Amino acid sequence: MSPIEVSLQAALDALGDPVRRRIVRELAVVPDWTRPCGTFNDLPVAKSTLSHHFAVLRNVGLLEQRDEGTRRLNRLRRAEFDARFPGLLTLVLAEDEG
């Protein structure tokens, strides 16, 4: 899904979850295609829940994934999402988890 087709409602729903915002922040600080899904096991959710979070992020155009061997690698679609929803990702990246 390209962010261009995404509604504000869907974007707000996706980013309304603190675990998804944390995934976004963690991907923002590593190069594209370097962080496999399997390395997010420090998050306080079940593996199936984590898969759901990744799917939601893909569906609003925030995340792109590709398989490489047994690993599923991730890329944050930062520029594309910024172009569609200016400022929104910046707020998420600047968030203090407290």
Add this chain to the structure above:
Amino acid sequence: MSPIEVSLQAALDALGDPVRRRIVRELAVVPDWTRPCGTFNDLPVAKSTLSHHFAVLRNVGLLEQRDEGTRRLNRLRRAEFDARFPGLLTLVLAEDEG
């Protein structure tokens, strides 16, 4: 509540509701302190639900209210909210309800 004290989570929760975004958009096109709560009866929700929506918007610093006679007048705290969450209100005001 001043927006300065509001978390991103609370702001996203408040703006995650389409009726609340519509209230915000309607207030954005009228001068401050001119639109009474009683004039939002075109919205497809019960009066008690509407009161709840106004309370949520007050609690994230988006809305200020004052009573004048029997009317409760509203002001959108646009500049203050913009300063705390740059870009977020702009996305809401530009939203196409489709």
